Amino acid sequence: MSSEFDTGSAVTAREGEPGAYDGELGEGWRIGGGINGGLLLAVAGRALSQEFAAEGDRPGHPDPLAISAYYLTPGEPGPATVRTSVVRRGRAVSTGQASLYQDKDGEPVERFRVLATYGDLAAVDGDVTTTAVPPQLPPPEDCLAAAQAPPSFLKHASLLERLDLRLDPATTGWAMGRPSGNGVIRGWLRMADGREPDPLLLLLAVDALPPVAFELGLPGWTPTLELTAHVRARPAPGWLRVSLTNRTLTGGFMEEDAEVWDSEGRLVALSRQLARASAPQR
Amino acid sequence: MSSEFDTGSAVTAREGEPGAYDGELGEGWRIGGGINGGLLLAVAGRALSQEFAAEGDRPGHPDPLAISAYYLTPGEPGPATVRTSVVRRGRAVSTGQASLYQDKDGEPVERFRVLATYGDLAAVDGDVTTTAVPPQLPPPEDCLAAAQAPPSFLKHASLLERLDLRLDPATTGWAMGRPSGNGVIRGWLRMADGREPDPLLLLLAVDALPPVAFELGLPGWTPTLELTAHVRARPAPGWLRVSLTNRTLTGGFMEEDAEVWDSEGRLVALSRQLARASAPQR
Numbered sequence: 001m002s003s004e005f006d007t008g009s010a011v012t013a014r015e016g017e018p019g020a021y022d023g024e025l026g027e028g029w030r031i032g033g034g035i036n037g038g039l040l041l042a043v044a045g046r047a048l049s050q051e052f053a054a055e056g057d058r059p060g061h062p063d064p065l066a067i068s069a070y071y072l073t074p075g076e077p078g079p080a081t082v083r084t085s086v087v088r089r090g091r092a093v094s095t096g097q098a099s100l101y102q103d104k105d106g107e108p109v110e111r112f113r114v115l116a117t118y119g120d121l122a123a124v125d126g127d128v129t130t131t132a133v134p135p136q137l138p139p140p141e142d143c144l145a146a147a148q149a150p151p152s153f154l155k156h157a158s159l160l161e162r163l164d165l166r167l168d169p170a171t172t173g174w175a176m177g178r179p180s181g182n183g184v185i186r187g188w189l190r191m192a193d194g195r196e197p198d199p200l201l202l203l204l205a206v207d208a209l210p211p212v213a214f215e216l217g218l219p220g221w222t223p224t225l226e227l228t229a230h231v232r233a234r235p236a237p238g239w240l241r242v243s244l245t246n247r248t249l250t251g252g253f254m255e256e257d258a259e260v261w262d263s264e265g266r267l268v269a270l271s272r273q274l275a276r277a278s279a280p281q282r
Numbered sequence: 283m284s285s286e287f288d289t290g291s292a293v294t295a296r297e298g299e300p301g302a303y304d305g306e307l308g309e310g311w312r313i314g315g316g317i318n319g320g321l322l323l324a325v326a327g328r329a330l331s332q333e334f335a336a337e338g339d340r341p342g343h344p345d346p347l348a349i350s351a352y353y354l355t356p357g358e359p360g361p362a363t364v365r366t367s368v369v370r371r372g373r374a375v376s377t378g379q380a381s382l383y384q385d386k387d388g389e390p391v392e393r394f395r396v397l398a399t400y401g402d403l404a405a406v407d408g409d410v411t412t413t414a415v416p417p418q419l420p421p422p423e424d425c426l427a428a429a430q431a432p433p434s435f436l437k438h439a440s441l442l443e444r445l446d447l448r449l450d451p452a453t454t455g456w457a458m459g460r461p462s463g464n465g466v467i468r469g470w471l472r473m474a475d476g477r478e479p480d481p482l483l484l485l486l487a488v489d490a491l492p493p494v495a496f497e498l499g500l501p502g503w504t505p506t507l508e509l510t511a512h513v514r515a516r517p518a519p520g521w522l523r524v525s526l527t528n529r530t531l532t533g534g535f536m537e538e539d540a541e542v543w544d545s546e547g548r549l550v551a552l553s554r555q556l557a558r559a560s561a562p563q564r
Contacts, residue, residue, distance in 0.1 A: 065535065066508035066556045068350035070377050070397045072370045087395055088354045093507065095352050097395070113369055113379070115352045115397050117507050117556075124533030129498075131465060132529040183413060216411075225375065225399050226348035228510045230556050232532045247414040248549050250514040251406030253347065255552060267530050270537060272554055274348045274399075274512050 003195035004162050009042040021047040021082040030158045032221045034074030038207030044098040044114045045203045047082040052094050052118045061094045063199040067116035068228040075111045093119040121234045134261045135243040140166040140188045164190045174214035185212050186243040197235040206258040206271035212244040218277050227273035238263030285477035286444050291324040303329040303364040312440040314503045316356030320489030326380040326396045327485045329364040334376050334400045343376045345481040349398035350510040357393045375401040403516045416543045417525040422448040422470045446472045456496035467494050468525040479517040488540040488553035494526040500559050509555035520545030
């Protein structure tokens with residue numbers, strides 16, 4: 001049986017139309033005003049992964065090494081078409097482009113566009129030099145489960161039913177109406193149905209936590225303009241640790257940096273997004 | 283008289299061919315195996331800035347807020363064509379795409395492709411909340427000028443003649459054959475001809491210092507696969523401070539994060555790139 005994530009991000013190559021993939025954005029991936037941006041990224045990421053699959057003598061480049069999404073209009077539950085194009089096929093890496101469209105009043109509306117470079121993380125894994133330190137978190141059982149979030153929040157967040165998300169209570173002041181202002185949210189993440197992480201799932205993971213803006217006292221919607229993720233290694237099975245940080249708000253824009261660590265303590269993905277932030281409520 | 287940067291990044295809209303811009307990559311912007319990636323970004327960035335200029339009642343979106351470049355083949359001195367397309371024009375921001383081509387044996391070869399969201403930083407400046415701290419540097423006169431770099435390095439780096447670059451001696455062990463391994467290079471930056479910084483110049487600034495890989499003991503070429511820059515504010519005139527950091531090398535790939543601070547102590551640009559890194563020499 002297919003996992004919720006694999007079903008939710010599935011795409012099928014359209015017969016006789018190269019580069020066209022059909023998918024379905026599920027009701028179960030809603031957050032705030034639309035479909036979660038990480039799930040959208042995984043849908044386009046999966047289409048590109050299929051585009052760069054091994055063929056004949058040509059080695060496959062199935063894994064996103066770097067992927068940049070520019071979000072245009074909110075994704076909605078319903079059918080979606082991903083159109084990919086190959087920018088360059090190389091020996092070690094390949095670069096592609098993809099757009100996701102949904103029909104609105106009979107016209108295709110572009111939801112977001114992606115540029116990405118793909119490779120084979122199985123071929124590059126191993127050698128790691130790092131000064132990065134994984135986030136220190138209380139054990140999952142001492143963290144705040146998403147199910148404990150305010151009902152007003154859960155109502156617009158069917159995404160949270162797909163996730164087993166445990167937030168460090170030191171970073172959930174916002175849930176009690178007392179945001180710390182620290183610009184940090186961190187927690188444990190795995191899929192509720194036990195689906196183990198892989199490079200495509202990391203595209204969801206970098207955008208799956210509540211926006212770090214909440215902990216800055218900005219409870220409104222913070223739409224992502226751009227998100228770039230780097231996948232650095234294939235994650236080991238088990239819990240992921242995710243940390244979000246923000247340092248600077250300028251004139252209504254903020255960055256949100258995400259790090260994803262696997263159960264073996266490796267930094268497996270990095271992302272940064274530029275989001276719009278509404279002014280703090282007083 | 284036009285500055286070196288304005289001449290080096292100039293593009294001219296081609297008559298009767300919407301979205302096509304002609305430019306010339308100058309010999310004076312060479313570094314290592316090709317034209318500096320930051321200068322290339324500024325060339326494409328300028329074409330998009332012209333594409334999103336004010337027209338009639340439509341307000342202009344002249345400034346890159348987020349720009350992601352995927353590098354395909356090294357740029358070489360000589361003529362170049364930028365082809366832009368508008369992805370979406372919005373009220374507050376607009377998104378576009380651009381590719382830079384150079385002819386090789388009579389065929390256009392794509393050097394890199396860009397997605398970007400533009401806006402008007404003059405309209406959003408002002409309100410800043412930050413926990414970021416500018417890099418602490420000795421005064422410029424106590425730093426290492428690029429002219430003091432090893433001649434073997436300068437020979438392939440005509441870019442350095444365009445810059446007044448003063449590196450913190452605490453981060454230049456690599457220049458003496460004793461890299462610290464710390465993964466940090468920082469310094470002062472301004473243009474040698476006195477051209478003051480603006481948002482387009484910041485696209486050069488994020489990729490103008492020696493690669494942070496040098497200070498990790500990786501003296502080889504570290505070609506950029508992807509670079510995303512966020513421009514957060516219009517910089518004040520005067521010296522810029524730039525810091526580069528790396529934390530993690532995995533299987534031949536590394537990230538390089540850049541921060542650019544202006545003379546008034548504001549964080550004006552952030553970037554991250556994914557680069558290939560060859561194994562350390564022993």
